[in-house]
Amino acid sequence: KPHSSDWDRWFVMGLIGIVVGTMGFLMHQIIDTLFELKWELVEIYIQHGDFLTTWMYILGIGLAMVLVASGLVVFLCPSGSPSGLPEVIGYLNGASLRYIFNIRTFFGTFFSCALSVSAGLFCGPEGPMIHVGAVVGCGMSQFKSDTLRISLPFFTRFRNSADKRQFITAGAAAGIASVFRAPVGGLLFALEEVASFWDIKLAWQTFFCCLVAAFTTEVLSSSFGGFHYQGHFGFFKAEQRIIFWVKDLLDMSVLAFIPTIIIGIIGGLLGALFVSLNVRINKVRMKLFNAVKHKFFRQISKLLETLLLLVVTMTVTVFVPYFFSCTQDPEVHTFINSSEHSVSDHIPWDVSEYNCPPATTWVGPDGVINSNYTINQAAALLAQNGKQGIMLLFQRGIHEKFGYPALFTTLVIYFIISCWTAGTAASTGLVVPMLYTGALFGRIVGLTLVSLFGVQNDEYWAWIDPGLFATIGAAAYFAGVSRLTISLTVIMVELTNDVQSIMLIMVAVMVGKTVGDYFNHSLFSSLLNLKCIPYLEALPSVVHGKKKVNLELFSAKDVMKKCEIIHLKENIFSIAQMLNNTTYNGFPVVYSPGPGQEEVFLGSITRLELYMLLSNRQIFQSPETSNTSIPLLKYQQVTVEKVPDEGQMNSLLAKYSTDSQYQQLFINLEPYINKSAVTVQSHFSLHRTYAVFRTLGLRHLIVVDLQNRAVGVITRKDLISLQLEKKLIYLDVGKLDSDEELIK
Amino acid sequence: KPHSSDWDRWFVMGLIGIVVGTMGFLMHQIIDTLFELKWELVEIYIQHGDFLTTWMYILGIGLAMVLVASGLVVFLCPSGSPSGLPEVIGYLNGASLRYIFNIRTFFGTFFSCALSVSAGLFCGPEGPMIHVGAVVGCGMSQFKSDTLRISLPFFTRFRNSADKRQFITAGAAAGIASVFRAPVGGLLFALEEVASFWDIKLAWQTFFCCLVAAFTTEVLSSSFGGFHYQGHFGFFKAEQRIIFWVKDLLDMSVLAFIPTIIIGIIGGLLGALFVSLNVRINKVRMKLFNAVKHKFFRQISKLLETLLLLVVTMTVTVFVPYFFSCTQDPEVHTFINSSEHSVSDHIPWDVSEYNCPPATTWVGPDGVINSNYTINQAAALLAQNGKQGIMLLFQRGIHEKFGYPALFTTLVIYFIISCWTAGTAASTGLVVPMLYTGALFGRIVGLTLVSLFGVQNDEYWAWIDPGLFATIGAAAYFAGVSRLTISLTVIMVELTNDVQSIMLIMVAVMVGKTVGDYFNHSLFSSLLNLKCIPYLEALPSVVHGKKKVNLELFSAKDVMKKCEIIHLKENIFSIAQMLNNTTYNGFPVVYSPGPGQEEVFLGSITRLELYMLLSNRQIFQSPETSNTSIPLLKYQQVTVEKVPDEGQMNSLLAKYSTDSQYQQLFINLEPYINKSAVTVQSHFSLHRTYAVFRTLGLRHLIVVDLQNRAVGVITRKDLISLQLEKKLIYLDVGKLDSDEELIK
Incomplete structure (x- = not known):
């Protein structure tokens, strides 16, 4: 009988799941609330075209947030830099790293990340959430804290490094499961990238932990929006749960593989470029900061860099849309006038409207409601937070909502600034920027197809939809930067609920990874090198000249x-x-x-x-x-x-x-x-x-x-x-x- | 640079993918064609209620098929019994098993499986396809055959057991990827259950192999139906590709977890019962056959057992529906009369109509076409092949299409006969029967909920749909028998495209596995034991009395x-x-x-x-x-x-x-x-x-x-x-x- 009563281990796994799930929920709520508050405040100025005031407000709020976000990292976290995925990977590989799982790092990472994203930096909460999850995994299983000088007499049998590593793996997996609402994707991510050692038993316990984490996040999110109780306790809407839900599955032609391969190549190239640029920027950064001898001044200069980054980001966000005119939103804003879909007079203002004239609606002679809703494409892409931006780009059936100028401009800006952002003294995650950048160039490729062949309504050609290629681009670029394979594919499916395109995603991931591997190592692996964390690959690879050395x-x-x-x-x-x-x-x-x-x-x-x-x-x-x-x-x-x-x-x-x-x-x-x-x-x-x-x-x-x-x-x-x-x-x-x- | 030119390995992986994909396609085509032909032949007799003639025809054709199917196994395959998953698992674990990967086994397994399924035995093509895939992986990589006495001078560097094992793993994964059209699920299945040793590099190459296999199957299936060219080369319809596509995602209430846990428990109990029954039946079978001393007579008696099984199966299939009356099909058979959906006068006859009066259609006063289409519930469930049966059971929005009597009867019959079928001298797969049995009792639980609370149209209660619980039941029972976790979840999502229910599926899988583990080992593991294949678990577990022995x-x-x-x-x-x-x-x-x-x-x-x-x-x-x-x-x-x-x-x-x-x-x-x-x-x-x-x-x-x-x-x-x-x-x-x- 394979049954053995490991109930305490399961209990701790469940506990980790609940706590990480709650943290993931809080993270989302904080970000959504702060982000919305910020733009609501300046709504009136934007609408009247008063960009200077807008800029000052946004910047002021942002600076306050980033000051705290960066301060938390600089003064609270070990060695004054945000620790994240590379540290967790290195630790689970067996490297001894100190202080990365203590309670100060936990709070520092969590709030720094929440504030950085809210402030509008080009980053997401995923990487830090993995770290937060890992710290929870460590803390919950050990029931003691050296920083707080507590040691509770529970589960002392887990106080050894083998068990600790297992709980940390589970916690990290739960972090992704919670933040993406992708329990299986999170699990696979942890197994593929984060953990160096695991067995089927750990996989099975992590499965449980991820499930509990995702469930906790779901239940809490179902009841609350922006910290207000909404009265739907325990009701999971597919719309909310599947973050980038693609509702229209497209019948696919084998021809779709041609643009997919092209997108894969671009994704690989851009990904490799991102990795190499980011490593260079980080090297320069390290050199500059190490030149500052006094510790306090070094900390201050780190803080100043982050503030400078925010100033640049906010300036671009507010002023770039100024150069774009308002365009009609092709999305269907016409409803059949039924009792269910009553049109409210006031559609809530959205950042994407920028300074466009407010929309009016009228009832046409056929009983259909029309609207002259216009948006500023660049504002829609730049000023939203990354998650909403991705949702817009993934959307299908709106072939020409975004034109080349807006997509190209955003792509360049986002690529450069996100490359600068990753590695500053604030806790920033890379996943959202990766998906976003990928979706941008994917949509450009899709738009090119539409320009060539026109908007197709025939079922055999319906696949020529920029929204589909945005998804593929996101996968390709993510693969180009992170070199993930299985977990990335599963995550993309869990995010979009589009099993139909799974083969396209797989091809894009394959090509992206292969092209990227031709140039350099994955980002995480490069950062491990850069941070001098002794990491042992599964297989030794020693290169001399251009040849692999035969270690036999x-x-x-x-x-x-x-x-x-x-x-x-x-x-x-x-x-x-x-x-x-x-x-x-x-x-x-x-x-x-x-x-x-x-x-x-x-x-x-x-x-x-x-x-x-x-x-x-x-x-x-x-x-x-x-x-x-x-x-x-x-x-x-x-x-x-x-x-x-x-x-x-x-x-x-x-x-x-x-x-x-x-x-x-x-x-x-x-x-x-x-x-x-x-x-x-x-x-x-x-x-x-x-x-x-x-x-x-x-x-x-x-x-x-x-x-x-x-x-x-x-x-x-x-x-x-x-x-x-x-x-x-x-x-x-x-x-x-x-x-x-x-x-x- | 991580780049190393392993092009030959990738080439072979691609080759394996193409061949396995083609085999998967052929398997499906053969089964679909033969199955359809068989029932078309007896259509006229059934409609007139002449069950004896029907029975004789069906049985005659079936006997011919099974005679070949069983003969292939008895006389062609090693040791006269179908080798399948346990042998592959054992081999990859390091056990030396002879003849399981030779060309005779390949043809024997393939055709035996195709014919067994076509004949109407309660089995599916998945297990044998894994084995076929493994043989292809072995043969394609070695480029030699001892049976055929060929040895081609290609890729000789792969002629060592380490590389061979890798290609076999990839081939097995491709087998599932092709037959389920689930590339990621196949990959994970191979990694979780089939392979004992793997690393990230193998996972990555298997990923490619699965992708190629799934793609090949897709492309071929898109053009052919029943071996006729259909003119849609390279056009993948979502409808076809996602085998059990669930079109309506249901918003979920947290209350849905209660019936899910109940289903999980039932799945675990039934699964454990299935394993223990099947092992007992196999033991009795081995004892009986070993009592027959002469080799030829032993082979004949094996053949006879399979024929007897077919007689019982066919008798049940044909005569049980006789006791059920025709019921109105609640599915919407009313179309708005548009040019696109022209109604053909003759709707093709389906087995589920059995001897019900042919449907007539008439146009109502509101321009809507009505029909009095009726079906025999038991015929729909029993006489279809397993795949179509599962599709019927998973369907949502048809709450009361199947009543308790039909579901219960089918459940009992299917459970017993599929338990007998697994292990006979014919190549039979277990996955379809597992999904089917699970879907049956899942639907029963769902129907109970409908009986208690009525058919709900309110969005908060829409989750009370027997179709949803059929999916959950299938996952739970599959978990109860196979004890798979991650791969099973991914396979279920790939089969149904229902990410929304992923947490319910995970809970069902967790509970099903836990309950099952309480009673016995997984089916594969039990069969490994029964077949005396020396299998080394990842962790040693030695039990003395009721306690685990501390090997330290x-x-x-x-x-x-x-x-x-x-x-x-x-x-x-x-x-x-x-x-x-x-x-x-x-x-x-x-x-x-x-x-x-x-x-x-x-x-x-x-x-x-x-x-x-x-x-x-x-x-x-x-x-x-x-x-x-x-x-x-x-x-x-x-x-x-x-x-x-x-x-x-x-x-x-x-x-x-x-x-x-x-x-x-x-x-x-x-x-x-x-x-x-x-x-x-x-x-x-x-x-x-x-x-x-x-x-x-x-x-x-x-x-x-x-x-x-x-x-x-x-x-x-x-x-x-x-x-x-x-x-x-x-x-x-x-x-x-x-x-x-x-x-x-």
């Missing part, structure tokens, strides 16, 4: 470092000295199986475990004490996640490593070492070594010789592609260029 | 077997003797690093590699020959997948192991051994050993002691749960019951 030709000893050795019964003095003199985190423990025999490798012990052992004096023994009289420490006392008090530890080490009395005191390490530590022999091929290290998710790997004597250690950092390249270049250059196939 | 308390030496040792320079005589006397497939090679030192483990070599070495006389050497003068064999000569000529090999071995001259001839094994063979030490915890074995996908694992001397070997079979249980029970019983936590 190298062996484990080519990359290993010399290691320090501890004896099974070691004196305190040596241990303390070794800990002081090295930075390794794992040490091989050796012993001699018989008198006169050589010392062989028995198991490994970590730095933290040694710290914890050293801080328990009662287990020290003099040479003559028998092992049995020494008390044993409990598992929880030895295996911790960090040193409780670092200062005290250091002074303890200093004492042990100077006072010679500790040369006569020993610890018997036997009960505490990990005897199941996997080793490789020094002649192991490097490829295989990498596979063992990565597949088993190790942090350090002891290298032994044929007699099982510990001769070296390999750590994560030794296996990062860049490090490998450096090390191997020193070795035989002939091998690096070799292509020959070789016997194992 | 046992060590590698508790399960290892004694192993034979080969020296680095070994004489032919000993090698041949050892090969004759043991059945192991992997051997440790040892050597002494210095004079007088003990022999340590250096690497491993497989039985097949030894066979190949022994069949190359030129590498034998006498003790005094220097190593340098001996020719080296190429990698391809040594690493093969099976012995070219087994008989010759055996006589060679016999010669070597008897003639004493071979005691003086040696092979230097050094160039041929796998020096990167992972070892574990004998004190390693069993849990960790299992993890290393399973994660690295090993076939045998050498156990060494502290001095690196080979002391034992662990093979797949030693780690199967059942074997582990047996072995561990002999050991300390105290540990088996122990719950204590322990320091590493």
Whole structure:
């Protein structure tokens, strides 16, 4: 029977889902409310064409928001920069990153993100929500906070790094599930991009977590709009739930694959360009800020950059539409006059109307209501928040609502500014800008088709609809930047409910990713590099010149470092000295199986475990004490996640490593070492070594010789592609260029 | 740059996609054509109520089909039983199964499946299509066939088991993608259930393969219906493409989760019952057939069982509707009389009309055409093929088309007969019966709600629609039988295009799986057990009494077997003797690093590699020959997948192991051994050993002691749960019951 009562794990998963779902709901509500308030305030000025006042108002409000948003990040988050997806990915890969899951980061990220989006920066809430979800996953499962100095006595069995990682994965998945209302897409995103290690059991628990998160967001959103109770508790309208719902599925011709491939190529090219530009901008930014020596001034200059960004964004948003005239909205604003669709006299004002004359409606002779509703195309595209913009672009049946000038202008502006925005000192997400930019050029391609072939109403040609190609463009560009495949396809289907176009989306994603991969790595991977987070790819890829290096030709000893050795019964003095003199985190423990025999490798012990052992004096023994009289420490006392008090530890080490009395005191390490530590022999091929290290998710790997004597250690950092390249270049250059196939 | 030119791999993936897509298309066409022909033939008899003639015709045709279908399996397929999903799953897990991917199995499975479904057995083409896809994946990538004795000189670099497994995974995924027209669902199904090992690169290539397969099926299906060209080449109608397209998305109330949970529970219970019944039936079947000693008679009795099954199925199909009267079809058969929708005088006859009076149409005073179309509910549900039945049940807005009697009767009949069908000597798929049975009881629950609350037209209550609950029921029962999660959800969405109900489906799947897991393992897993295929779960689960055994308390030496040792320079005589006397497939090679030192483990070599070495006389050497003068064999000569000529090999071995001259001839094994063979030490915890074995996908694992001397070997079979249980029970019983936590 496969049944096992893991109820506490499921309970925590559910809890994470509920909390993340609530956070996602709050995020949406805050953004919608603030965004609407802001534009309502200036409605009157825009309508009268008073753009300067509009600009001042919008900018003023925006500056206040961004000041807080950026301040939260600069002063509250670790190292003064917004941490997001790359950090979470790196952590789940096994890198040790500190402070990214504490409660200050949580609040900093959440509010910074909500305010940045509300202020009108070209960004979305997705990336930060993943991080918020991950923090919730970490916090809810651990039931303690070092920052707040609380530690509740619940679920202590999850206080180990393996379980923690699982809950963080689930939380991150729930973050996307909640913000996109795409439970399966979120799950797959987490599995494809965020998590490095997972199994079917984790997938299954994450599935539950995502479901709960999406459900919570749904239930709350169904009842509230802008924090007002609307009286529809628990009623999920398809209209609301499926964010970019496409109502008209189009019968498709095989010819549609031709523009799709073109869009895929453009998406890949633009995506690669975005990645390379963004990395360059971030490099310049880092250099500039690091040039500012004083910490406080550095923080201030980061703040100022964000403010400058807002000024530029707002100026563009308000003044660019000025150069566009009002155009008739081709959307059907004529209703059959029935009791159900009563036309209210006052249609609520929308930003897209800009300074166009207010619409009037009249009843035609055939009982049909007409309207001369006009919009400013550029205002519709620029001043809306990204989500509404995407909805407009995805809409079908409105072939020529947006013309080339508006689409092109917005595309250029959005591409450049969103590229600048990603990486500023405010918590900003990239998904909405990606979808939006993609939808823009997708619609341009679609519009070109319409220009060539006209608006088609024949069922065989109905697929020539810019709305369809906007969706495809969004997928292609998203793929070009993020290089996601399966999860992206599922997310697009969940967002649009358009299974009919799934093959077009898949082709666009394939082409976009392939073209992008030709030029550079994905954005997340590039950012991991840039941020110097040691990330181990699933497969090693070392490039020399333009060729891939065959790692089968190298062996484990080519990359290993010399290691320090501890004896099974070691004196305190040596241990303390070794800990002081090295930075390794794992040490091989050796012993001699018989008198006169050589010392062989028995198991490994970590730095933290040694710290914890050293801080328990009662287990020290003099040479003559028998092992049995020494008390044993409990598992929880030895295996911790960090040193409780670092200062005290250091002074303890200093004492042990100077006072010679500790040369006569020993610890018997036997009960505490990990005897199941996997080793490789020094002649192991490097490829295989990498596979063992990565597949088993190790942090350090002891290298032994044929007699099982510990001769070296390999750590994560030794296996990062860049490090490998450096090390191997020193070795035989002939091998690096070799292509020959070789016997194992 | 992540770019690497794997063009040949992609090419083969594309090729697999095209072939599998074509096979899927052919499968559908054959089934649709034959099924339609069959019922057209008896139309006239049914209409006149002549059921005996109908029965004789239908049965006669069916018997002919099933005779071929079953004959193909009994005489063509390995071991005379249809191989399907369990075999593919087992093979990809690492088990060695012979003949399952040869060309006879391919044709046998394909035509057997097409004919079984056409004959009217309660089964679908999905499972066999997965197998057909896997065979295509194997054949297309290897470009050789042992049965046909061809070996084309293409893509020889894929002739190794790792690459072969990848292509088989892709082929299996393409099989589902093609048959369900669900490219992403197929991919996820393969990853979740079929493949034991995969990485992001394989997922990405499988994605492409599935896309090509789905595209090929689409393009071909768009042009042909029943093998007639229809003139719509490359025009994909949403209606056709999305198999069970749900056109009306329903706004959902949170109350809908209550019946969903009930359906989930029923689905889980019925699913578990199905699994347990099916396993029992299969056990009885195996016992009965094994009692027949003579091979030919055994084959005949298998054939007879299938024929008997058909007689029962057909009798039920034809005669059960007799007890039901004709009912008005509530579906709207009234069209506004426009030029587009001209009503043909003769609506094509459908099986569901059974012996009901032919419909007449008349134009009402308001210009609306009315019709008194009636159907026989039971005929509609039983006599259609499963796919059309599911479509009927999923349909929304026809609340009371099917009443309790018809639904209940069909449910009972279908459940019992499909349980019998699965496992007979014909290639039958289970997915359609699962969806169908689930849809039946889902609709019953929905109908109960309608009975309680009436047909609701109010938007807040519109979700009370039996069609919606049929979909949920199908998902729940599918989950209850197969225990799939993510892929099932995605498949349901791809089949119905109903993202709006995704959360309900997820809840049903969750509940169904959880309830099912409480009682037994999934169907595939149970069949793996029944068929004695050594399958290694991702996590070991050994149960003693009712408790899970903590494998941390046992060590590698508790399960290892004694192993034979080969020296680095070994004489032919000993090698041949050892090969004759043991059945192991992997051997440790040892050597002494210095004079007088003990022999340590250096690497491993497989039985097949030894066979190949022994069949190359030129590498034998006498003790005094220097190593340098001996020719080296190429990698391809040594690493093969099976012995070219087994008989010759055996006589060679016999010669070597008897003639004493071979005691003086040696092979230097050094160039041929796998020096990167992972070892574990004998004190390693069993849990960790299992993890290393399973994660690295090993076939045998050498156990060494502290001095690196080979002391034992662990093979797949030693780690199967059942074997582990047996072995561990002999050991300390105290540990088996122990719950204590322990320091590493």
